Amino acid sequence: MITMKDIVREGHPSLTEVADEVDIPLNESDKQLIEDMLMFLKNSQDEEIAEKYQLRAGVGLAAPQLGLNKRLVAVHFEDPNGKHYSYGLVNPKIISHSVEKSYLSTGEGCLSVDRPVEGYVPRHARVTVKAFDKEGNPLKLRLKGYAAVVFQHEIDHLNGIMFYDHINQEQPFAVPENATPVE
């Protein structure tokens, strides 16, 4: 099972590199990897298992966070409106996005960052994501609100971008232009 020791931290090259697309259909090991990533997220959100294995709760995980430069992402969370998202995404791509921006009012964090980094992270308010699932079936997801934030955070990891790269260094809490807060 994946635990915190498998998650690389700031300074590891895979967090600032562009990851490679994976071949579809997935080979058995990439299929197992995406299943293990999803299981990590579920475990990290289970009070007993997280306590037992000292897991930090995560709503998403990207393969580069395991030191693997593959375009694989897992997300597992319920948004504030109670909508459930649980996906293993292969080669996810943002194919369109709103002009309008948004930002998580609490700021963001990252399992690969062992320190709080304050400030608003400007994101596209709405994104359309195309990807494949682990069986090679095409997916097209239209996302807004919290889900849009999470998916952008994860896809950024595939492009070597960390959430704090988006924060306004001069004024971290300056409200981004034309942006609405996501609670």
Ligand SMILES: OCN(O)CCCc1ccccc1
């Ligand atoms: O890359 C996953 N990650 O480091 C876990 C935290 C994910 C996350 C946290 C806040 C807002 C969006 C996404």
Ligand code: NI
């Ligand atoms: Ni992250």
